[in-house]
Amino acid sequence: MNTTYFEAVYDVVRVIPKGRVTSYGAIADFLALGSARMVGWALRQSLDEALPIPAHRVVNRQGELTGRLHFSTPTRMAELLIAEGSMVEDNRVVEFKTRYWHPREMLGI
DNA sequence: CCAATGACGACTT
């Protein structure tokens, strides 16, 4: 398989600031490659391979923790977010709008 | 080879 796309996604996810979150679409948009579905696909592999990727900081466009079922336990994703200062209620990031981080910011914008 | 299936998102009603 071509790991180039995976590495590109991981590079972005790795630099998501602690306490902030981003969306699948934002990453796909920033890379101008693949699609939001592919980002989710890549992140699932990262969990299977137990790579040091903060995949819990990536949620869908509505701030919902749609990928929580892929973690070791269904509540693991929320616990990780809460542990670093984000508040989660009903599988959704509270104040998602203000905690949203676009990969564009990693370029100094 | 064709159909269904997702860690999704934009668009239309």
Add this chain to the structure above:
DNA sequence: GAAGTCGCCATTG
């Protein structure tokens, strides 16, 4: 603004 529809694209049946 919530709910439904369609596009997306690799993987799986």
